[in-house]
Amino acid sequence: MSGSLLQRAQAGDQQAFADLTAPHRRELHRHCYRLLGSITDADDLLQETLVAAWRGLPGFAGRSTLRVWLYRIATNRCLNAIRDGKRRPPTVPVPPFEPPPPSRHDAVTWLQPYPDAWLDDPATAPPARVETRETVGLAFVAALQLLPPRQTAALVLGDVLGFPVADGADMLGVTPTAVKGLRQRARHAIRQRGAVAEGRVAAGVHGAQAELVRRFADAFAADDVDAVVDLLTDDAWLRMPPAPHEYRGRPDIAAFLLASAAGRAGRRLTLRPTRANGQPAFTCFLPTSRGAALEPSGVVVLDVVGDAIAGVTRFLDPRLPELFDCPVGGAAGPLAPLQG
Known part of the structure; x- marks a missing residue:
């Protein structure tokens, strides 16, 4: 410095x-x-x-x-x-149709996707970029939200950022022994939820996985529910923040997708490929009610495991696609005027 x-x-x-x-x-x-x-x-x-x-x-x-x-x-x-x-x-959206009963309710309704463009820092060495992607995966970030806040902070400071125990203790105002206990309990909870970021998030998808993602986009945009369901694992899930509804398993997901397609009355989504949280994603657009012009309709992020899709997170906030068009680091843009 x-x-x-x-x-x-x-x-x-x-x-x-x-x-x-x-x-x-x-x-x-x-x-x-x-x-x-x-x-x-x-x-x-x-x-x-x-x-x-x-x-x-x-x-x-x-x-x-x-x-x-x-x-x-x-x-x-x-x-x-x-x-x-x-x-x-x-703000929980009110759907323009009657959705089927959800399989369960998701507690983390405030979750938002993080554009991959903001993860790529030219000043950061490649190994650090890989670590950043692995520790910003949606499942991992969502699981962090369910921990007591100090456990979350202790885990992130130590396991994600690599700060020594002494630094973590100083930042949190507790003893080093307390920090070790917080981290241990947080690691146990994260493992129980299956959200440990190990090999689930990569810099990109290629070959067969890229074809899988393309087939999903084509089927999802065409409201071909049978084709979408064929690409899912048996225990796949569909979440829709900020709505609390979560659908698990192929039958429940199919029921929701059919109701959603009917509710849009022929207006079909246009998907534009992008990446969020180190995962394949799409910004979504719908035709306006007056014509062919498109209006933003949220973001879809996929959890790809092997040769199938294990999860679909359909973020419903129409303001989100704009974030993916921001310059790198757009959310952390110019500093507001400082006072004091």
Whole structure:
């Protein structure tokens, strides 16, 4: 770290502060996303973190690295937001048809997809990029949301980011022994939910898996329910955040897809390939009621296992496709004016 850059930032130079924190902002955004499960909330908490860092920088004495100091601020801001109920509650959509009874209700309705473009940091070495993809998979991030918040933070700081126990203890304000216990309990819970990110998320799909994804897109867009179901595992699931409905198994998924197709009255989805959370995905568009113009209709993310599709997450928020057209790091864009 340049001493003169730090000194200028501490003296109130906002450009020096922006330059000082720029190498850390995208990883801090991913950190907030893992803890909160929502890009919308991660955007807010990144801004809060940077404002708090700006205000606290004159007192930064360098007893830890700047990166550790920033992560301490971000982690505690996220934990405070969870504790105080500041996360933006999602609006549950009202479907234009009567859906069949769900197999179960999903508790993590605030989950949002994370564009792969924001994971590719040219300044990051390739092994670190692989690690980032594996630890931002949807199943892993969703499972984190079901843990007690301090367990989530301890696990992410240690197992995802590689901070030593002593740093984790300092960030969370607990003893090293307590951090070890938090991590151990979190690892056990994640394993029980089958959400450990080991080989389920890769940089891309190729060959037979790429053909599988293409066949799914064609069948899903054509409302060919039989063809979609043929591509699923027997115990596949369909989730639709922010709706709490979850359908498990081929018969229940087929019943929902048939009802959904009927409810759209002939308006068929257009799918555009992309990637989210290190997984194959599609931005979705529907014809408007007045003509052939398309309007955004959410994002679909696939969980591909071997030669079949084990899960479909159909994010219903129509604002989401726009995120996938943002420049790299779009959600963590220009810093808002700093005060204080």
